[in-house]
Amino acid sequence: MRVLVVNAGSSSVKLRLLDADNELVGERELEAPQSVLDPGELRDALEGGLAGADVVGHRIVHGGERFREAVVIDTPVEQALHALSDLAPLHQPKSLAALEAVSRAIPDKPAVACFDTAFHATLSPASFTYALPASWRRRWGLRRYGFHGLSHAWVARRAPELIGRPAAGLRIVSCHLGAGASLCAISDGASIDTTMGFTPLEGLVMATRSGSVDPGLLLWLLDREAVTEREMSDALEHQSGVLGLASTADMRAVIERAGSDDPDATLALEVYLHRLRASIGSMVAALGGLDVLVFTGGVGERAPVVRARAADDLAFLGIAIDHTANADPAEDADISAGDGAAVRTLVIHAREDLEIAHQVRKLLNGSSRARPGPG
Secondary structure, eight states: OOOEEEOOSSSSEEEEEEEOOOOOEEEEEEOOGGOOOHHHHHHHHHHTTTTTTTTEEEEEETTTTTOOOOEOOOHHHHHHHHHHHGGGGTHHHHHHHHHHHHHHHHHTOOOEEESSSSSGGOOHHHOOOOSHHHHHHHTOOOOOOOOHHHHHHHHHHHHHHHOOOOSOOOOEEEEESSEEEEEEETTTTTEEEEOOOTTSSSSOSSOOOOOOHHHHHHHHHHHHTTHHHHHHHHHHHHHHHHHHHHHOHHHHHHHHHHTTTTTTHHHHHHHHHHHHHHHHHHHHHHSSOOSSEEEHHHHEEEEEEHHHHHHHHGGTBBOOOOOHHHHOSSSSSEOGGGGGGGBEEEEEEHHHHHHHHHHHHHHHHOOOSSOOOOO
């Protein structure tokens, strides 16, 4: 079964075609300003290097409480996904626009929705419940949903392979560090805690998102009319995080400037690492211990300084890395310090496309026929 994976971003759509052995047959990234794909460019891509798909797998950010696993998309499902747009107004419409465009271009191919929230459907009430009035929680579905589930789910399958242990009994903290960032506590292959919440704003400091902020501070600003609600939303999503601290959202530039004792960059890196270490600690507490620490995502894979600083300051948990291996790891690598590390530390290439293909095949075949590794 050849799976075309569709992943809609902020201003583009990434298309990847995987064959039955999970080998990458072709890929294209198409510009989609205002979430609009050019029909001609899309047709050329689907009739060119991306031709021959048997099924289409779509990354959908939000599945709400209803969609707890991948689902074949039909009219009622599509309507339900549109109804969930209020929960993810910055992300859901982009995914649905890509779904509609690709479905128009290849209407004879079945389409499957795979959700970033679904991996966290296993959170316990203690983990997902906010201490808010019950009437609010019932009326508006206020709860922690969690995101980056496709990336964390891939880590949950890939990490046991790399260390040669079954997922059962394994305690993993998955650190997805990219422009958006979240952690996930994984026990026996399932999510039991995560740092993102009702929205992707909660948790870690990110490229342009603030992460968790005292709600009283925000109320204080609104009460004094210092900012409007629209201005606050824009600031928290697009002007905060590393950008707000260092005037750039590029972690590579921040690390370089911090190495030259730039005060703003140094502060940005220290704030980022402080929140990261504290959040890893909270995930370990939820797990009751730690067997594997995983770094994935753009920063997680390409910033040795971030991995080293986080690992070294968490040595009391049994984490120890080989700094030579950490400096230039392979795509999927064990960077643990040999026998001196009670906890295995891995760098895993983010492959949401492989996780989507796995979920598509599992849904349509009953089990995945493709080998689990990336080849």
